[in-house]
Amino acid sequence: MKRHHEIMFLLLTFVLAMGPITATAAKEPELRKEATFEIPSSVVNIGKENTISNPSSELPRLAPSKFTKELLENSKVKIENPNLIRILNESAVTKSPLSFGARATIFLGEWALNYESEETDPNWKYQKINTNFYDNRGGTGNYQIHYVQESQKTIKGGLTSKVTHPEDVQKMMQEKAREKVNLPLSFETLIGAGTKHTHVYNIPPTRVGYLYAYAPAVSEKGKLTYGEVYLLLKGTKQKIVVKNVTTQEIGAWIPIQDHLSFSFETRE
Template sequence: MKRHQVVLKVFILLSLLSVPTAGMASKKEDSKEKGIEVPSSVINISKENTFSNPAPDLPHLQPSRFAKDLLESSKIKIENPKLIRMLNESAATKSPLSLGTRATIYLGEWPLNYKSQETTPNWQYQKVNTNFYDNRGGTGNYQIHYVQEAQKIIKGGLTAKVGQMEDVQKMMQQKAFDKVQLPLSFETAVGVGTKHHQVYNIPLAQTGYLYAYAPAVHEKGSLTFGEVYLVLKGSKHRIIVKNVTSQEIGAWIPIQDHLSFSFETRQ
C-alpha cells in the first residue's frame, strides 16, 4: 500500500514540473516584442493631417472549405490573396457521374508567397517640409512649431520589376506590418496646413530650421512564383504547382500619418 502511495506522489510531482504555471506562461507572453521601437522624434499626425489618407489595404481572406482543401493539397505554400479569392469564388460538387472525370485546368502563373528576411525602418526616408525662422535681429528666444507649407505625396515601391506587382506589394506589405505594427501604405500624403503643437526654441542671434521627414520601412525577402494547375480526378480535387522559381526582392513602404522631426540652429 505504501509503495503505491509513493509512486502516486512521484507521478504528481513530475506532472507539476512538466506543466508551466499560469504565472510563468504570462511572463513569457509579456516578454514578446510587439512591433518596433519608435523614436521620440517620430510623431503620429493622423488627427492633425489635413489630408485624409485611406486605411491601409491589408486583406485578411478566410479561405472557404473548398479553397482550404485545395490550398492544403499544394506542396508549395500559397498566400496570394488574389488567388485565394479566386478559389473562394469557385466550387465543385461530388456526383456519382464524376467518378470517371479527369481534367487538368491551368490557372496561370502566380506570385505564390513571400518570405520576409529583413524589415528595417528609415525614419528620414523623404523630407516633406522645412520651417525656418531668422532670429538674428530678435530680442529674445523665438518659438517655432511645425506647419506643412505644401501638400506632399510620398510614394514607395518595389526595388525590382516583377509580374503582378500589386499582388506582390500586398504580400510584402502584410509581412512588414506583422513585424512593425505600424500603418503602411505604398502611397500616402501630408496635407497643406497640417500642424503640430510641439515647440522648438531658437536662441537670440541664430536661425532655426525644423525639418519634417516621412518615415518608411525597407522590406527585403524572397518571392516564390509558380504555374498553378487545378487537377480533377473523379470526386477528388487538388492543386499542383509546376516550374517554381524564386527571386530576392525588396520594397520601400512609407509609414502612413507619421512624421520624423529634426531641429537645428545656426549662427
C-alpha cells in the same frame, strides 16, 4: 465512337458543376505583435492633425472557403496570394457519381504564390517633405517655432525591382511587414497642407533656425515564390498542382502612414 461520347459527357458534367461560392472576410486579430525596434522620440503620429484623411492601411483578408482550404492544405507549395485565394473561393466542383474515372487539368496561370520576410528595417528620414525657417539674428530673445506643413505632399513607396503581378506582391509584402512592425503601412500616403504640430522649438538670438519634417518608411526585404498553378480534377477528387516553381529576392520601401520625423537645428 461510344467511348468518345462518354468522355465528352463526363467533361461536360465537370464544366456544368462549376458554381459560385461566397467569399467571407476574415476578422482582423485583436492582438498584434509589438514593434521589433524602438521608435525615436522625434517620430510623431500626426493622424489627428493631418488635414487630409488617409484611407485605412488595413488590407482586407479573405477566409478560404472549405473547398479552397482543402486545396491549399494539399498543395506542396505554400499559397498566400489573396487574389488567387479569392478566385478559388469563387469556384467549386460538385462531386458526382458520373465523374468517376474522368480527368481534367485546368491551368489557372502563373502566380506570385507567397512571400517570406527576411529583413524589416525603418528609415525615419525616408523623404524630406517640409522645412520651417526663421531668421532670429536681429532678435533679443528666443523665438519659438513649430511645425506647419507648407504644401501638400504625396509620399510613395515601391518595389526595388521589376516583377510580374506587382500589385499582388505589394499586398503580401505590406501584410508581412505590418505584422512585424505594428505600424500603419501603405505604399502611398498624403500629408495635407496646413497640418500642424504643437511642439515648440526655440531659436536663440543671433541665429537662424531650421525645422525639417521627414516621412518615415520601412525597408522590407525577403524571398518571393512564383509558380504555374493547375487545378487537377481526377474522378471525385480535386487538388492544386504547382509547376515550374521559381524564387527571387525582392525588396520594397513602404511609407509609414500619418507619421513624421522631426529634426531641428540652428546656425549662426
